[in-house]
Amino acid sequence: MIRLEVNYRGIFQKTLAYHISGDIVYIAHKEGKTAFSNGRYSDDPQRNGIPCANFAYFSKDLSEEDLEAEASASMDIKEAEVVIVVDDTMVKGLEPWGGYGIRPINEKVVKNGVMLIVSNRKPADLIAQMEKKNYDYRLAIMPGEASFAGLWYFKDDMTDVRVLGAIAKVAPEIASIDTVADYVSTKYKSKEKAAAARKAYDEVKVSTVKAGEGIVWPYPKPVLPGWKSFDDGVYVKGVKRGFQMGPRGQNRNPDFKRGTSKTQRPVVRFDICTKCTLCWYDCPDEVFDPTTEGLYDVNYEYCTGCGRCAEVCPVEDCIVMVDELKFENQDSPYVLYKKDPEKYVKWAEEKKGHERLMPSPVTGKGNTVTKVEASKPFKKGVVK
């Protein structure tokens, strides 16, 4: 049995994930093998950007019923030989529901299994965000941006057929590239698509992640209690009201943070902020913490990266959305700024670089990137 997990972002990539797992079943069926697919039931109804998973199970010799039994007729997966990730910002961890904690993307990959990630980054950058395992596994990178092809209406950017081509490379037991190309050209009556699958097959780069490579996972993995260990009835403890000025001054739900939903985070230039309060006022997730001097800290653990603050900020270059994978932690930017304002601004500008990203999920075209020549220089002193 080969188990495949397709990790994707809720709604944006739903149809994309269904295409990938469904096509694996069709290919298997065409080849006289056995397969079926399903999805993690609890993901539905999907919210924008939440981490979701679809699965495909494949076997050369088992009957469909035995394959299902082997997969435990389950709505989630415990282990996977092939873990596919169609949005590389998900390598920072997944928080599908409250009470599950933030889980590593490579939690399910088995020894000598493969992580197939759609990404334009280097292996080292991805490994630097993933939990270290005590065994070797393979990392395959298929060049590409996080596709927004899977919205309600399927805006085709060939990511689905490219992933199939890449699967032929990393798991040839499922299908050869010729089989994939043949299937794709029959399904879509398109030679271009078959060529796209072949191109991905050639482009995918496979390396080995050694045991011990990666990070010590910084988040606790909750253990669910037995029936004798919690109160009767149906309730969960709420969050007590609590507020004080300053970073992390507001009480928030410690069991569900949603910060892993983000693909970008707002980087704030406190030195040029005019204290207009709009970011704090407009943030749908209330992640801005007021400080006594009128600036607003960002609690990235709860920030979902929606970009609303950057949109409403009236000061050019003051709040800019930056690629989430460039950051190692969720530390308070305000604290960093107070420690050394000039150093903070230099650091923030480095992260921002010369690219300004504007996501456009509705058109299905992915990120629009504009170049900026230079950022505003550091401004000394606090704006009154």
Add this chain to the structure above:
Amino acid sequence: MAVKMETKSVFDREELMTGTDAVAEAVKLVDVDVFAAYPIRPYTGVMDRLAKFIANGELDAEYIVADGEHSQFEIGKHASSVGARAFVGSSGTGWLYAMESIGVTATDRLPLVALVGNRALDDPGAFGVEHNDALLVRDLGWLIGWASTAQEALDTTLIAYRVAEDPTVRMPAAVAMDGGYLTHSQHMVRVPTKEAVRDFLPAYDLGNRRMHPDNPVSIAPQVNEDWVMEMRRQNYEASKRSRKVLYSAYEEYNEVFHSEYDNPFIEETNVEDADTVLVGMGSASVVARSVAREMRKEGKKVGFLKIRWYRPYPTDEIRKALSNASNVGIIERNFAMGAPDGGAITMQDLQSALYDAKNHPRVVDFIAGLGGREISKTEVRKMYEMTADKKSPKVSWIGLRE
């Protein structure tokens, strides 16, 4: 992508489908006149697909979105009474909200077909499978069939119409299937042609009771004590007659669609010469059958008995199937608080069926997979072993976090 089947086949194509897709496909194939809807997962899967069929011009039907499940089932009931073939469905608490309507549809003897995508009764909010919703109507005069695969869901829906609408039956039928696992897993399903289904399923005709300007009737008048008992008896007789109709419907279905249903009511896997038999229904059957075959290879005399039609209850079939068994275990995806021995619902029916039987196997009950928790191979194996062990308790909770 749909794979075209051979020409002249009774099948149109083979397609990757979820259980709800398969039911929607069946609803299209029987050419329903009225489809009533109110969203609740997993029924929304059927709603989505049928909306698409109508939008694409593949199906000509009234698609009525009600203001709640109660109205939805009322719409279905009334449509059925004017001679329109109707389909409704819900799950969990939605099914319970429609309960008043569900009750009278049965006593009005209207052959409405409904999907119940088994779902835990919230609260707490849960989408996973529990069979309590469907089992709550087991005594009201509905035929209840349980599907355990997507293909079976399609087949059972087609057969449900055939049996429900039969002039000797005219009872509503519920097609139950496990919400979550079955409704949302995708499997390859053979889809029959419209023509073949038309041959299998005659046009719906309610006869003298059809409410129509040309045939003015008033349905469900006030009757009090003068009539009710006789009507209940009629209902009971129809339920008995449905057994024969189910047999003939399956026989013909096998013939037309080359399916291999041995018995409409039960499905046996190595039961005949087994000492130890597990009984269950729904998607857990898939795992239980696989483990039964595996253990048989190891020389253990175990078997699995799947119940497909739960109402009318297959008393004779079960007595016969279990006539050689010494130990019987039941996989229960339901609960019955305060019931005898702390067992769940289907144990009560099974034990009373066996009480007057010649053979009296020891019966134990396993409460498992509640709220959609998976029932793994390891757990099923444990259930077989515990059933075979005379010292195991009467009722056990399997897969519970202690």
